[in-house]
Amino acid sequence: AVLPRLLPAAAAALQRSWQRLQQPDASQHTASGGFAWTPPLLALLCTGTVMASRTFVELAAGLAMHGAVPGASPLVMGAPAAAAVAAAQQAAAGGGTMEAEKPGKKKGKERTSAAAAAAKGGGGGSGGKMTDAAADAGGDGAGKAPLGFAGIVFTNEQVLEAVQGALCMAVRWPDPKAVSHALSGMQGVAVRLMSGGDTYQALRDVHATHPEAPHRSLLALRAVLQPLAALCAAPPAAPPGDSALHTVIGKPFFDFFNPEKQRGPSAPSPFAEGVTSAFWPILWGMCQVFIQVCKKNHIKATPDQVVNFPALLEACQLLASFRRVDQQTVQTFLAAMLEESADAKFKRGALRNIVRVAVDPEAAAGELLA
Secondary structure, X not given: OOHHHHHHHHHHHHHHHHHHHOOOHHHHXXXXXXXXXXXHHHHHHHHHHHHHHHHHHHHHHHHHHOOEOOOOOOOOOOHHHHHHHHHHHHHHHHHHHHHHOOOOOOOHHHHHHHHHXXXXXXXXXXXXXXXXXXXXXXXXXXXXXXXXXXXXXXXXXXXHHHHHHHHHHHOOOOOHHHHHHHHHHHHHHHHHHHOOOOOOOOOOHHHHOOOOHHHHHHHHHHHHHHHHHHHHHOOOOOOOOOOHHHHHHHHHHHHHHOOEOOOOOOEXXXXXXXXXXXXXXHHHHHHHHHHHHXXXXXXXXXXXXXXXXXXXXXHHHHHHOOOOOOHHHHHHHHHHHHOOOOOHHHHHHHHHHHHHHHHOOOOOOOOOOO
């Protein structure tokens, strides 16, 4: 009950500090209620806001990554599937009890061996089998790790909205480290949603073949992909050149949001790399889910069939809305993503090229990356 109130309130307070600091210094020297912002106080406020923001973002991102998520959570799987899992688990518990109550006398050694086998194998007999089936239905990897903060976040809709909202707000602050942590947190949220809570690091083939995979793709689209697309359309603004904030984070901001000049073509900016890393598991996962759906329906997975998969269709529309990215570029990228024989490194490079063209100031449309 605390997190849904605490996270938005802390994010809003930090947001007000950032808005104040992004004003020219001259307007901040005006007294308010008999108090004036002097240069030393402004420098102290800048440093405090930066450090507090980084700590806050690390907390919000860590909540989504720490521990495991119950496989029967309705937030990471459909409500009908969650109810089915709960019923299976209840039946498993009943099966184990009935097995234990079967009549028949055993000698002391046999009873001890049976108890040890039950403790080791989950009940033994048919009861153990039902428990295994319930665990398999419960999620792609549920129960493999002890529950942590993620088990709270992804089983409570209000907490999940608070964490997601805090990350979406933090990713627009002009501090490079805060933005980087927020992008990592948003990537973790997306992977959690698309894996059914199994992991926050990377999706696997088993996640794409799960019956709830299309539903999970829509969750990741709404919670993460749409805010990321809005971020690409309007990245954080640089601090004013005559502000105290520019003295604290001006140089790191420039290095983070501008490509690094090297011999030959310039490398993508760290910001473009971070956005690409957040985009990649979502788009890769959606394409794998789409391929599996097409296989089940005996249809070849081609860009023409994407109209029948709403999540991937909307994701492509978001990419096509990027600055200096046209529909033909997106179609070429989609064809590469659906080509099963294509190398994953090549696919990720194609996505990075789209993001780079959209967010880096000097990237030319259609430019290929090494």
